[in-house]
Amino acid sequence: MGLDLNLLISLDALLQERSVSRAAVRLGLSQPTLSTALARLRRHYGDELLSRIGNSYTLTPLAERLLESTGQALAWTDRVFDTRPDFEPGDADHEFAIVVSDAQLPIFGRELADLVQAEAPGVRLRFVHSTARMVVQAHEELRTVDALVLPQGILSDVPSLDLYRDHWVCVVSADGSRRLDPADLAARPWVLPYHPRMPALSALHRLQASGVEPRAEISTEDFLAIPHLVRGTDRIGLMPERVARLASSQSAVAVAEIPFELGMLVEALWWHPMHERDPAHRWLRQVAVRAAERVDRAA
Structure with missing residues (x-):
């Protein structure tokens, strides 16, 4: 039939x-x-x-x-x-779907949205929340969205470009001690983003190499929930520094001082090879680069 x-x-x-x-x-x-x-x-x-x-x-x-x-x-x-043979941002009526974490959304997502609004008022951005399943199945997810923002080192064999750099930090309740020694890091409960075995959490390797095995009391796919789960407790949260600083400005948590570095994040934009020559997607990538430059200048 x-x-x-x-x-x-x-x-x-x-x-x-x-x-x-x-x-x-x-x-x-x-x-x-x-x-x-x-x-x-x-x-x-x-x-x-x-x-x-x-x-x-x-x-x-x-x-x-x-x-x-x-x-x-x-x-x-x-x-x-x-699909069109060319792309004129000022006249375009188009939607881009981009997978981002909630740690990237108020940092990179906001800058991208502001640039798109200024240059292409008819273009819409649909930010899709990044989940552990999406990260694990990223190659398949890229078939259904325009791009995915993930740290370098997680994917391979698909096109990408570097956006901006960030660092992993620990956050603690603002009403407690901000200096943590290795004994504190090993003894106190942790709030970790995603599952401890997720490849995105390179900071865990730094902790383990320093003799610290974090005791994960809570894991969550929402970075912005971590300050609420840490505030008023003895928990330690793991977050990218840029979004941690936003949370600390609201006096809920503070970035802790620890005796070693947790490592750097290089956030990158990834896309499926089928988008490589698409004029609309090329424009999106160019705007993403400029949005990332604005993120770095704001640091």
């Missing part, structure tokens, strides 16, 4: 809304039209997709797996039809 693009759009709406009537409203179609589309999709997959339970519908296991794929497929379709 041949399927067309309209069925993909219907499938996405049905899976998102979990309702024929709501999907019809979302797409501006009649209920019978969506019911016919659902029937065709059920025949194609040999699966109910939407199963009625009482007065509502739930997704079948197959439908749950399809849910993410339909969104990605439609995003790729949009990319195909949005």
Whole structure:
């Protein structure tokens, strides 16, 4: 049975809304039209997709797996039809999806957003929160977004450019001692970003090489949550220095003094090779470089 693009759009709406009537409203179609589309999709997959339970519908296991794929497929379709032979920033109506951590967003993301707004008011930025799963599966993620901001040394075999440098630091509650010796670092509980085994956490290797094995009491994928988890406790948090300084300016935490360096971060922009010659993406990379220069000047 041949399927067309309209069925993909219907499938996405049905899976998102979990309702024929709501999907019809979302797409501006009649209920019978969506019911016919659902029937065709059920025949194609040999699966109910939407199963009625009482007065509502739930997704079948197959439908749950399809849910993410339909969104990605439609995003790729949009990319195909949005492609142009050239790119004029001042006249462009375009969206870029960039994966960043919440430590990069108020630093690099803000500078990038300000430059884009000034030069291309019709261009939208969609910042996607970086998660451990995205970092581990970064090569696959780059197929569905325009770029990913990650430290150098994590990925290979994909294009990248260096943005700005940062350092790992420890933060402690502002109402406690700011000087930590190796015994403090080993004995006190830690709040770590991501999982301790994540390759992004090069600072842990420095700690271990100095004889300190951090006792991770809490791990989180949100850097900006770390000051709240440290404040008023004896915990030690691990953060990039630039965002740690922002938090310390609010008097919640302070950057601790420790007897050795935790190492440097070189934040980089990564993208899939398919974007290499795209005029819009080339412009994005140029703006990213200038945004990173502004980050360095503000240090």
